[in-house]
Amino acid sequence: MNKLFIAFFLFLLISHSAFSQSQIITGGWVFDTESKSFKKNQGIYMINGLFGTGNENITNWQVRNLKDDDYILPGFIDLHAHYRISHEGKAFDDTVAMPKIFLANGITSTFPAGEIEPDKMWALQEAIDRGQRPGPRILHSGPYFGTAAPDWDQEITEDQIRQRVDEWAKRGAYGFKAKGITADQLRVLIDQAHKHDLTVTGHLNSGYRNSVNPQEAIEMGIDRVEHFLGGRLLADSIDAYQSLKQLDPADPRLDEIIQLYIDHGVYFDATLATYGAIGGVDSPVFFDFAFEELYYTPLADRVIKANEPSAFNELCAQIYPVKQKVLKRYYDAGGLITVGTDRPFLLDNYLGAGIGGFFIHRELAAMVEIGIPAADVLYFVTQQNAEALGIADKAGSISPGKWADFLVIKGNPLEDITRTRSVHTVVRGGIIYDSQSLKNAAKGKLGPVE
Structure with missing residues (x-):
């Protein structure tokens, strides 16, 4: 029974690492697909799995802060x-x-x-x-x-x-x-x-x-x-x-x-x-x-x-x-x-x-x-x-109305493209995942079994 409980707990931890209906991500730098450059993040708003504008009539935003060496890319x-x-x-x-x-x-x-x-x-x-x-x-x-x-x-x-x-x-x-x-x-x-x-x-x-x-x-x-x-x-x-x-x-x-x-x-x-x-x-x-x-x-x-x-x-x-x-x-x-x-x-x-x-x-x-x-x-x-x-209305950039999908890495990939390998946080549909936890859950499981 203890093993089943632990497995269920780990599943919840990985599947719903963090989810709130209304969230703001502040700090770090965000990739702007129009200019193909990084700009200081002034706030990324997520509402019900989509990117918002910040003008929504919401008072209970959950705020998460990133560090200055965090770089945000669209999913x-x-x-x-x-x-x-x-x-x-x-x-x-x-x-x-x-x-x-x-x-x-x-x-x-x-x-x-x-x-x-x-x-x-x-x-x-x-x-x-x-x-x-x-x-x-x-x-x-x-x-x-x-x-x-x-x-x-x-x-x-x-x-x-x-x-x-x-x-x-x-x-x-x-x-x-x-x-x-x-x-x-x-x-x-x-x-x-x-x-x-x-x-x-x-x-x-x-x-x-x-x-x-x-x-x-x-x-x-x-x-x-x-x-x-x-x-x-x-x-x-x-x-x-x-x-x-x-x-x-x-x-x-x-x-x-x-x-x-x-x-x-x-x-x-x-x-x-x-x-x-x-x-x-x-x-x-x-x-x-x-x-x-x-x-x-x-x-x-x-x-x-x-x-x-x-x-x-x-x-x-x-x-x-x-x-x-x-x-x-x-x-x-x-x-x-x-x-x-x-x-x-x-x-x-x-x-x-x-x-x-x-x-x-x-x-x-x-x-x-x-x-x-x-x-x-x-x-x-x-x-x-x-x-x-044909899904540019749903994905591809961090823009209001699109799927709230993005990743966070350490360091500027425009200076060194291998920095994309440093993914530590992934957001899909407004759900925040810890990259390392996902990887740990996959270890030893890729391929056929005996």
């Missing part, structure tokens, strides 16, 4: 947030450790970019919304559209695709993810999603073996593209990964596909750092600042330590410097960039060190390392990600 939005774990050919979405780790790192909203078990993820979101579990907002993508979905029928009809979109749109999906899809199927998906004012993102290819090149998808009206810019420089005679390895980032023809993105207002989620992690690249970006093995289950820890380097690890090590130069060129041209971690926990095909929630800080640092200013990178992971998903 991070991860547009490629995998909850997926796989082992021995079986895949499942983790609802135990991943939600806590995402939230502990300041990620207050996640777009799963394809769910293996969408019903399970919906149940998780409902439990989080009821305050029964700590975690970020799950901005559902529903199931994959394409062969990445366990239930995908390659002979699926146009009507069935439209019905699949309608079903998940009705349930409240925020957008859809295509992977392993044909051009005809993608065209239908985009058309039907847009009828619901929902966006579509895609993990596409080079055009090899009936796959879709991003250039073709952009002409169809896709909203976001992941991993590969595409275009004529990706030879359709080989897979995109192999083609990218051979790409010359200085090739003038790259301007064509970059301009196509700009002309159509399409966002590019490069998932840059994940390729460096998979490739085992030696860079301070990939320093294990969190001692991540502490979060693995004993079985996951043994499997990871027994892993041998694969051909894919070597391939990603070759791809990474190409992606770095391509992304910088895309940025310099004015292309729209989003931020996503893309870190499924695949024990059968190990993707190198880096758990999704912690990895957001590596993705930000990887962008700064190639010459993108920290101010822009922080804008991408907040306001620009919100705009890309």
Whole structure:
């Protein structure tokens, strides 16, 4: 009985670290997404889970004071947030450790970019919304559209695709993810999603073996593209990964596909750092600042330590410097960039060190390392990600009427982007969480069990 009581007490401590209907946060510095700079915090008002103006007729404000070295950022939005774990050919979405780790790192909203078990993820979101579990907002993508979905029928009809979109749109999906899809199927998906004012993102290819090149998808009206810019420089005679390895980032023809993105207002989620992690690249970006093995289950820890380097690890090590130069060129041209971690926990095909929630800080640092200013990178992971998903009226900045989501770190990240790793407080919907308590609750729980 004592153990049950202690467990229940700890749950309450983590799930409702601090909540009041009306709160004021004073002190510290706050990131202004319009000027992309920090300003002295004159008071952040939170009322019933939303940011307020301070002009509300409220007399019983609860006041919390921050220190002068505290820096406040709008809640991070991860547009490629995998909850997926796989082992021995079986895949499942983790609802135990991943939600806590995402939230502990300041990620207050996640777009799963394809769910293996969408019903399970919906149940998780409902439990989080009821305050029964700590975690970020799950901005559902529903199931994959394409062969990445366990239930995908390659002979699926146009009507069935439209019905699949309608079903998940009705349930409240925020957008859809295509992977392993044909051009005809993608065209239908985009058309039907847009009828619901929902966006579509895609993990596409080079055009090899009936796959879709991003250039073709952009002409169809896709909203976001992941991993590969595409275009004529990706030879359709080989897979995109192999083609990218051979790409010359200085090739003038790259301007064509970059301009196509700009002309159509399409966002590019490069998932840059994940390729460096998979490739085992030696860079301070990939320093294990969190001692991540502490979060693995004993079985996951043994499997990871027994892993041998694969051909894919070597391939990603070759791809990474190409992606770095391509992304910088895309940025310099004015292309729209989003931020996503893309870190499924695949024990059968190990993707190198880096758990999704912690990895957001590596993705930000990887962008700064190639010459993108920290101010822009922080804008991408907040306001620009919100705009890309179509939720800028709800998230992305600390503004009246939006979700009361933010994180507090130590030190100015514009001077050193790695300071985002120092998250100590996270607020989601007006509920204040202690980051370390969330992390402690996730230790030893990530991965399959015996």
